[in-house]
Amino acid sequence: MNLKKIFSLIFLGLILINIASDQENWWDKTKGFLGEHVVDVTKIGPFIGNFFIGLFAGLILYLTYLIILWKRRIVDLKKSNKDDVELSEGRTRWLNFVAGRIHKPLFIGIFFATLMQVPIISTVLKFVTLEYFGYSWYSRMVMLAILIGYIPAIIENFRKGMMKNKLERKVNQARVAATRAN
Amino acid sequence: MKMDKKGFKISSKSILIIAGVLVAILIVMTIWHNFCSVPPGKKPNFFKKILACDFCSVPPGKKPNFFKKILACDEQTIGPVDTVLVWVQKKIGIKKTVEPTAWVADKLGFNQGIYEFLWPSFPWGLYVGALIWLSYMLINLALNINKKFDKVLGPFKSDAKLQSGWLNLIGGSYWKIIPVGLIIAILLQVPFIYTFINIITFQVLGLNWFFQGILMAFYIGLLPGAIEAYTRYRTRMRYYKKIMEAKYGVRIARGMAQGG
Numbered sequence: 001m002n003l004k005k006i007f008s009l010i011f012l013g014l015i016l017i018n019i020a021s022d023q024e025n026w027w028d029k030t031k032g033f034l035g036e037h038v039v040d041v042t043k044i045g046p047f048i049g050n051f052f053i054g055l056f057a058g059l060i061l062y063l064t065y066l067i068i069l070w071k072r073r074i075v076d077l078k079k080s081n082k083d084d085v086e087l088s089e090g091r092t093r094w095l096n097f098v099a100g101r102i103h104k105p106l107f108i109g110i111f112f113a114t115l116m117q118v119p120i121i122s123t124v125l126k127f128v129t130l131e132y133f134g135y136s137w138y139s140r141m142v143m144l145a146i147l148i149g150y151i152p153a154i155i156e157n158f159r160k161g162m163m164k165n166k167l168e169r170k171v172n173q174a175r176v177a178a179t180r181a182n
Numbered sequence: 183m184k185m186d187k188k189g190f191k192i193s194s195k196s197i198l199i200i201a202g203v204l205v206a207i208l209i210v211m212t213i214w215h216n217f218c219s220v221p222p223g224k225k226p227n228f229f230k231k232i233l234a235c236d237f238c239s240v241p242p243g244k245k246p247n248f249f250k251k252i253l254a255c256d257e258q259t260i261g262p263v264d265t266v267l268v269w270v271q272k273k274i275g276i277k278k279t280v281e282p283t284a285w286v287a288d289k290l291g292f293n294q295g296i297y298e299f300l301w302p303s304f305p306w307g308l309y310v311g312a313l314i315w316l317s318y319m320l321i322n323l324a325l326n327i328n329k330k331f332d333k334v335l336g337p338f339k340s341d342a343k344l345q346s347g348w349l350n351l352i353g354g355s356y357w358k359i360i361p362v363g364l365i366i367a368i369l370l371q372v373p374f375i376y377t378f379i380n381i382i383t384f385q386v387l388g389l390n391w392f393f394q395g396i397l398m399a400f401y402i403g404l405l406p407g408a409i410e411a412y413t414r415y416r417t418r419m420r421y422y423k424k425i426m427e428a429k430y431g432v433r434i435a436r437g438m439a440q441g442g
Binding site: 004007010011014047093094096097101102103106107110111114117118119120121156160163164167168170171172174175177178 | 202
């Protein structure tokens with residue numbers, strides 16, 4: 001007897017025992033029990049909705065990451081050598097961390113939807129994704145993508161720019177000092 | 183469905199096993215509830231007794247027997263501090279009296295016995311283990327898809343392998359669901375760890391076990407991997423900074439040598 005048959009038999013047996021245990025209103029009880037202990041039926045709708053918001057936010061970030069990557073591979077590689085392009089790949093590193101793989105949007109979705117079930121945290125999340133200001137689901141999706149992907153990526157780029165400026169200034173100072181000495 | 187030549191397989195058998203375990207847990211819970219609801223004025227039947235529904239109900243004036251003691255059904259004795267505090271509450275006029283130290287001890291997890299180990303700690307641990315195993319399969323599937331993409335993407339080959347050894351360790355195979363479940367159930371027996379797990383899975387805020395399980399799976403399965411990935415990201419950033427400094431260092435040296 002294979003596993004499939006064993007599980008089918010167990011499943012059927014359990015259902016039969018369940019029905020036999022309380023013939024009159026076993027289904028009502030089961031539904032009540034599910035609502036009370038397993039998953040509140042009223043919470044499943046919002047969970048799925050929030051899951052899709054998180055999923056699409058992750059997919060937006062993943063697509064952005066892919067577009068940047070492809071652009072670099074197709075356009076930039078023709079212009080400069082491989083080392084320079086690989087170095088500049090650092091620009092998408094935050095996006096790589098958040099949504100660099102196809103499974104990451106899925107986890108973003110599940111995690112976001114789960115956190116939206118927690119009372120106080122959901123209030124904070126609703127506030128930061130501007131749900132309280134009447135934002136619809138697609139706007140919240142974009143908002144979430146901006147919050148977890150774009151803003152940190154912009155900050156990262158800004159920091160890199162600052163660093164480059166600082167180093168550039170040092171080069172200039174060295175040149176000026178050398179000119180004066182000459 | 184074979185995923186990889188190196189040995190990772192998602193066989194229909196394993197999917198069947200995990201689906202069966204989840205369905206069985208759900209059904210056992212349902213039956214448990216149906217069996218355990220004894221109508222007022224009626225005695226529990228044979229099955230209800232087997233399922234320990236009334237094992238813990240010690241009639242007033244009687245002491246718990248051997249089995250009840252094993253199942254941690256001891257009548258709750260009120261300590262001296264609680265006795266005084268309950269007396270104070272009664273004097274004030276509070277109808278629903280609370281035993282504060284007993285309540286705190288309960289919340290800290292001091293009342294976890296073998297009964298709580300069998301239900302609900304262990305099935306919940308199995309559920310968490312199953313979620314971790316499912317995430318492992320999902321990530322492997324995604325990485326295999328990425329491998330195929332790499333041929334198209336050209337010179338920037340992504341490191342398409344499961345970088346986190348941790349997830350592989352605790353969720354690499356379906357039999358690991360059982361040890362994970364056992365470890366979680368054992369941890370839930372330890373007083374302060376019990377409270378800690380309840381806090382981090384937001385039980386205190388009213389989250390039910392279904393979502394708590396997702397959070398717990400995230401914490402013990404994916405968070406170490408995420409921290410690993412974040413550490414890698416930080417190292418890369420530092421590496422990038424060093425390269426830039428070296429690059430500009432050469433330019434500074436050249437500028438100083440040439441001038442203007």
